[in-house]
Amino acid sequence: MCGSDCCSATESCVNSVCVVDSCTPACSGTTPVCEGTTCKCNQTSCGDSATCTNGVCVPVSTCPETACGTDCCQSAETCVEDVCVGSNSGTCTVASTYGTVTVTGRAEIGVSQSGDAYAYLSGPLPTSDGTDDVIQIELIEGYGAFTDGLVTGAFSLEGDELNYGTCGICVTLQGDVDPTAGVTAFHMVTGGSITITSVSGSLIATLTNATFEEVTIDPNSYESFPVADGCTSAMRQALFHGIAPVGCDPLNPTACTDGQGCFYDGSGLFCSQAGTAAPGQACSGTVQCVAGAQCLADRLCHSWCDRSGSNPCTGDDYCTPATSTGILGICAACPEGQVCGSACCASTQTCTDGVCGDPVPCDPLDAAACGANQGCYYDADTEGFACAAAGQVGVGAECEALGECVPGAECFEDGSCHELCDPTGAGACATTDRCEAVTEDGALGACFACPAESVCGTTCCGEHQICNSATIACEAPTSCDPLAPAACTNGQGCYVNSSHGFICGPPGAVAVGAACTGFGQCVPGAECLEQACHAFCDPADGSPACEGTDRCEVATSDGAVGSCFACPADQICGNVCCTDLQVCDASTACVARPPPPNDACGAEGANATVLTLDAAAITGTTIVAANDYGTALSAACDATGPATALGPDSVFVYRPAADGDFIIVLEPEFDAVLWYTTGSCGVDADCVTASDSPARPTEMIRVNGAIAGTDYYVYVDGYGAADKGEFTILVQSPAATPVNDKCDGATVLTFGAAPLSGDTTNAISDYGNTVSAISAACAGLKQFGLEGEDVVYSYTPQAAGPFTVTVTGSFDSALWYMTGSCGDADTCVAGADNGMTGQDETLTVNGVAGTTYYFVVDSFNVGRSGAFTIKVR
Known part of the structure; x- marks a missing residue:
């Protein structure tokens, strides 16, 4: 048999096609057999000194030295995996010589996007240096010997075949191949011969007496250029025998031959040798399933099935979708939520009356949009709302995923079901719940519990309303200036509202200095801050004046409004309170606070405050420090933090007593940047790494592999020019890392x-x-x-x-x-x-x-x- 034909006595089977034997000149000598148009050897024509391999006589060595499989190693070679291999000289990535190398496996044979035929096969080279080396053959139509298509025959490797940009028969060695980094060194063939006996269905060729040289390859033209003083290699013989995979359909595997099955190999469905493991039995990388089954991640064989009919699977299995579209399925447990009568829907399908189908778009506010026992839910695949099986979780109950709630409700991030509503007012929520928009266009909302500050009697005020406690009615807020209380009428006061800033409201009754629990409780002209009532003041000029030694501290982000707070004991100076930028001198006068002693490095870092491993945290401040460093941090610090740190800074130094790791921990009261240099102090370009988390969390740097006796200069800096304040800093030993840290x-x-x-x-x-x-x-x-x-x-x-x-x-x-x-x-x-x-x-x-x-x-x-x-x- 030859494919589907039966050849006559005057024909030969070539690539599954019967071809009339017609060799010119007539075959004789060591190649007396005519197959199609190629003369080949037989088992007796090569004599005692050679064997017939792939139709070519291959000399047999008497091997006076070291036998190695079918090879005979020379004095400078060793036997590796039944192949004679020469040593790697110097920094060369491939061996200096190879005996007979055999390359088998999967060949890629097809037609490129330009319409040209190609064939490709690669395989590992034996290696004694522990690296991965590869030999590769590529046959390309339109280049070198193949100007008129891929053909079989004997070819000398010369001319165009010796450059990767022009070769039609491209033979290369690739040294130290890494799946991530790629190929360390390419080697292009520089001579030899090759006999190609098959280019259809299989790639079969014999390479003889080939030599190679190290090259570089231009990524644009693909031309190869010899490396000056580069490495060379030689190969006595390479036997290529690769089989092109045959695509197949598991439901109609007629393309596969006897003993084969249709299996998924990670890249597609192809014919390959069937195994003995029946459906339900264990399988692995070495134990294959029988034809008609597939080994899945649970390490069991599962039968292929047709999803277009009734469920053909047995037991509790369903014909689950094997692909995102089409009828191909595989018998397995149906994922939760995808069971549909006797069928198992794909994750992108919905179940309607026991039939799987594509999602039907719907309006979540239309109760009649979907059929019986269905609801309108958000569908992640279509990024819209679609009809699906009705959920069973009631409004207010806990849920875990979209689609679990009863129709008219949906599961939200707080882990509970909320009724859907119309934020424009057409869909009212029950009791004091409020309809809050949940889509970007504001067309759909959900009912959420009314925030405490928005509850107004038995109603819930809107997001842009407040409750008038006198009339128990929702109304638009009236903005006011807390420093001009006359802006509010009818005895009202100006108070903080978490949503609307300062607004007029009913007057509170708690006096300044007394305890309070929330905004709006204090008498007009004051507000509840840090659980006590504090009078408002203007930080710019101190009016209205605070009582006694109290001072006006900024209370708003824009610095326009302040509140009167007790002066810290260390800042009371006679009858006044010094600012953070001042200290009290001997004459009880507030004078400018001097910068901290570690404001700058000093000569060779002499002014830096010393940090001690595992000692108590040191308290510091940058309030009156200068911006000495951080205006142009290194690229390394820009990669881990900011490019600049423009605030005032203080300098610390840590000198480890022993090699090892340590951790720097900074607890700032401002938006800080923590960075360090080693060896030099105050050089931005020497920044090793930086830590810049969102405003005011802990900043932390771990230094690995610290060297004993080396000075590590640590800078507490501000992200922006105005970022400064108090902080604590320490250096601590790290805990033991988990075993899977790396x-x-x-x-x-x-x-x-x-x-x-x-x-x-x-x-x-x-x-x-x-x-x-x-x-x-x-x-x-x-x-x-x-x-x-x-x-x-x-x-x-x-x-x-x-x-x-x-x-x-x-x-x-x-x-x-x-x-x-x-x-x-x-x-x-x-x-x-x-x-x-x-x-x-x-x-x-x-x-x-x-x-x-x-x-x-x-x-x-x-x-x-x-x-x-x-x-x-």
């Missing part, structure tokens, strides 16, 4: 196992510390970054198929992954940073059997760490 200690995840507990509290921020280090594939993580502490997990699926990794954190976590090798976030394949504190982060991966995936539990900022659980399903 890639080499990654904790292994097991499919279906109970969630693992983890913690990033004592981890180091090893990966993704700068936005520029995050790959384009994970651009969504660039918005907040990955500067937080991180730990690493690994998962290697035993079978191809999708799996989902879920992290539930006690903090605002992020999750991202790499594949093949573990490194920085520039190799990130996909990531998730969608939830807030305590919410899940999930990633679904279409796994390839035997491939290791590295998952990093991370966060957007230093100090955003804590406990979490992680699982794979």
Whole structure:
């Protein structure tokens, strides 16, 4: 048989086609057999000194030295994986010589977008230096020997074949191949010969006496250029035998031959050798399923099925969707919420009367928009509202996901069901609930409990209203100036409103200095701050004047309104209160406060305040310091913090007694920037790293690998020119890091196992510390970054198929992954940073059997760490 034909005695089967034997000149000598148009050897024509391989006589060595498989090693060669391999000289990445190399596996054979045929096959080279080296053959129509298409025959490797930009038969060696970094060195063939015996359905060729030289390849023209004094290599023989995969349909696998089945291999559906594991039995990377079944992530074989008819699966299995569209399915448990009668809907479908179908758009405010036992819910796939099976969770009850609530309600971020309403007023909420807009266009709202300050009798005032306590009616607020109380009439006072600023309201009765619990309780001219009534004042001129030694402190963000507070004891100076910028001299007069002694470095850092490891925190201030440093920080600090720190600054120094790590912790009362240099003091360009979190949290820098006796200069700076204030600072020893702090200690995840507990509290921020280090594939993580502490997990699926990794954190976590090798976030394949504190982060991966995936539990900022659980399903 030859494909679907049967060849006659005068024909040969060439690439599954019967071809009349017609060789010119006539075949003789060592190649007496005519197959199609090519003369080939047979088992007896090569004599005793050679064997017939791929139709070519290959000499057989008597091997007076070291036998190595079918090779005979020379004196400078060693036997590696049954191949003679010469040593790597100097910095060369490939061996100096190779004996006979065999390359098998999957060949890529097809037609490019330009319409030209191509064939490709690559495989590993034996290596004795522990690196990954590759030999590759590419056949390209329109170049070199193949100006009129890919053909079989014997070819000398010369002329165009010796340059990567012009070759039609391109043979290369690639040294030290890394899945992340790529190829360290390319080597182009410089001579030899090749016999190609098949280019259709399979790629079969024999390379003989080939030589190679190290080259560079132009990324635009693809021309190759020899490297001066570059490395060379030689190969006595390479046998290429690759099979092109045949695409197939699991429901109609007629393209596959006997003994084969149609299987998904991570990139598509192709024919391959069937195994012996029946549906329901265990399978793995080495134990294949029988034809008609597929090994899934649960390591069991599952039958393929047709979703267009009734459920053909047995037991509790459904014919679940195997693709996003079409009828191909696979017998498995139907995901929760997708069961539809006897069918299992795709995640993008909805169930209507027991039939799966595409989502039907609807108006969530129209109670009759959907059929019986349905409701109108938000559909993430269509990013709109669509009819779906009615939920069962009542209004006000706890829910976990969209679509769980009864029709007319939806699940929101507070974890409960809320009735939907029309913010324009057409859909009223019950009791004192308020209809708040939940869509960007303001057309849809949901009923939420009325904020306490908006409750007005039995009604709830709108977002732009207040409750008049005298009339018990909602009304528009009247703005006022707290320093001009006459702006309010009828004895009202000017008070703070959390939504509207200062507004007129009924007069309070609590006197200045007395205890209070909320805004609006104090007598006119005062307000409740820090649980006591304080009189208003103008910070600019101190009017109206505060009593006694009280001072006017700024109370509003714009600095226009102040409140009278008791003067701190250390600032009372006679009968007056000195400002933060003053001190009381011996004559009881307020004079300018001098800058702190560590305002600037001094000669060789002599003025820097010394920090001691694990000592109590030091209190400091930048209120009267100058802006000496931070106007042009280094690129390294710009990557981890700001490019500038324009506020006043103070300088500290820490000199470790021993090599190791330490942590600098700053607790500021202003928007601070923490940064450090080493060796030099006060040189912005020497900044090693910086910490600049959102306004006023803890700033923290971990220094790894500190060197004993080295001075580390630490700067407490302000983000902007006006950012200054009090702070505490300390240096502490780090706690022991978790075992999976870095890639080499990654904790292994097991499919279906109970969630693992983890913690990033004592981890180091090893990966993704700068936005520029995050790959384009994970651009969504660039918005907040990955500067937080991180730990690493690994998962290697035993079978191809999708799996989902879920992290539930006690903090605002992020999750991202790499594949093949573990490194920085520039190799990130996909990531998730969608939830807030305590919410899940999930990633679904279409796994390839035997491939290791590295998952990093991370966060957007230093100090955003804590406990979490992680699982794979």
